[in-house]
Amino acid sequence: MFFRQIYEKGLAHASYMVGCQASGTVAVIDPQRDVDVYLRIAEQEKLRITHVLETHIHADFLSGSRELQQVTGAELYLSDEGGPEWQYQFPHVGLRDGDTFMVGNVKFEVWHTPGHTPEHISFLVTDTPASSKPIMFFSGDFVFVGDVGRPDLLEKAAGYAGTMERGARQLFASLQRFKQLPDYVQVHPAHGAGSACGKALGAIPHSTVGYEKITNWALQFDDEDAFVRALLEGQPEPPRYFAMMKKLNKEARNVLPDGNVPVLPRLSGEEIEQLRRKGTLIIDTRDKFSFAGGHIPGSINIQNNNAFSTWAGWIISYDQPFALVTPPDHLEEVTRKLIRIGLDHAAGYLADVADWAVEGRQLATLPQMTVHELAKHIEQGDVVVLDVRNQSEYDAGHIAGALHIFAGYLEQQLDRIPRDRLVAVHCAGGDRSSIATSLLHRYNFSNTVNVTGGINAWIAAGYPVQPSTQSVAVAL
Structure with missing residues (x-):
């Protein structure tokens, strides 16, 4: 056998x-x-x-x-x-x-x-x-x-x-x-x-x-x-x-020809800029620190890690085109992760954001905030804490007064997020909050920052959390 x-x-x-x-x-x-x-x-x-x-x-x-x-x-x-x-x-x-x-x-x-x-x-x-x-x-x-x-x-x-x-x-x-x-x-x-x-x-x-x-x-x-x-x-x-x-x-569906993994075309900086101007979603698969240091404005950071397929499925539409920013040596791995959930329609990939940042184009940054800075802002009363973890994580312990919207539901609940106040976004360790903060920046929430290290860093620094007494999150 x-x-x-x-x-x-x-x-x-x-x-x-x-x-x-x-x-x-x-x-x-x-x-x-x-x-x-x-x-x-x-x-x-x-x-x-x-x-x-x-x-x-x-x-x-x-x-x-x-x-x-x-x-x-x-x-x-x-x-x-x-x-x-x-x-x-x-x-x-x-x-x-x-x-x-x-x-x-x-x-x-x-x-x-x-x-x-x-x-x-x-x-x-x-x-x-x-x-x-x-x-x-x-x-x-x-x-x-x-x-x-x-x-x-x-x-x-x-x-x-x-x-x-x-x-x-x-x-x-x-x-x-x-x-x-x-x-x-x-x-x-x-x-x-x-x-x-x-x-x-x-x-x-x-x-x-x-x-x-x-x-x-x-x-x-x-x-x-x-x-x-x-x-x-x-x-x-x-x-x-x-x-x-x-x-x-x-149901009946398209089958990959001969079972082969598709080979995506490499895009120039100008080609991805044309897609960006049309509103095409750009997914940047680099690590969250590289993304925070400089990325194409409006792109969303889904890191190429074990959770990539799941979060691509949350964020990417099946009926709208998208493009990738990913290093060539990661391309096949990323492509496999996408086709495993039926995302076959990528327009192509940009190998390096430097190829886009020419002719006066400026890379955007993703602002970061430490937990110590967050504690000071909470004390001053000038920040909204946005917790994007799932419901059970939030219920187990969260920062007092935090607004809870699971990262996967964020795009459907943008009206709950203030545009006139500083919003500090956190998850457990910073990966999901990088997705969420970059998504909010795509929708012009320029007042949002990512909390480095998430609630794990908050707890490690000795700051308090409280459990939920009842569920308050909206589930779609």
Whole structure:
């Protein structure tokens, strides 16, 4: 039997290759969109990709199933569970609870495990030459290490009213079945720590049924109502792009030619200036300190780090052009992170802001404020503190009197921010606040500054925070 996990840190996404070396065949489960990694492994191991499997219609990344099918000719094995609203709208081999199929000598049994989504399925795998007993459970977004898949995304991100509680109750029932598996069965989920598909995902890459029965908070409940309340409480804000992923993963869409990663054209300073004058969004992927020191006016700073894909999905529109400022040696990495969430329409990239800063063009700076300076302004009463962290972070402890608007919702709530007062923007450590402050400068809030080090620096300096007594943030 052949097994390999492929882990993409940016979206905390795990995909898998499971196959039979005797037959030289392999299945890929929940593939990312840049599929060259699977092709390379298959070639190295002398395996042929014959099956492409998905556990559900994903919300957090654009599946590479159709790219793999195009390149390899493999069959798509997808769920036909969940009812008419949750059906894939392109040709595939439909799977239902209890179905089985073979990849060489490896047996796959389909479990319908609704809750995270109505159509969700999992795969119970048996290495038949070794044993008649199952050894692996590919749980998708059903059971994670230390957590379970959130059931609120369809309602909060995609607008399907009434699905949140129903999904939570379905998940409770699915977990009762999961508990009946032997303790030794390995659990291989589709996500790890950092994913927005749950609220408490562990960093361990895989687990066992027995370990989860002992340590996973969600498997400790016997009372369904108590489970539902605990599950729906404290879930993180679902990124805005999730609704688009649901649509693109369900319907016919453009497939990358031969599965290749696009090569973006390099833009001159004059070309990006022409785009800027047309109002084209410019995303600067450099680190926040370089951006603060000098950037193209109106550009937004989304640093090329592990959170880049998620924040690109919050900020970049799918129906409007955008351009990048990124060093050439980062370009392929940035492009991969963009196509993994379906952002294929970049007009090109500028390699160096110095190429734009010619003929009298002046780079803009992003003003910074230390926590000590912030404390003095608060004492003087001449500053508005804007906290752009998520709701649970704010509730756990915030600066007294702070205005709370999550960074992902900022663009829809600009009318809450004063233009006639100094506004000091902070997050936990300065990354999200750099996004938020640069976005506010794009909308001509020239009175905004970024608090260096965020609330972590504030607390480390000995300044006080207070917990929330109730939620006051507006959620869109």
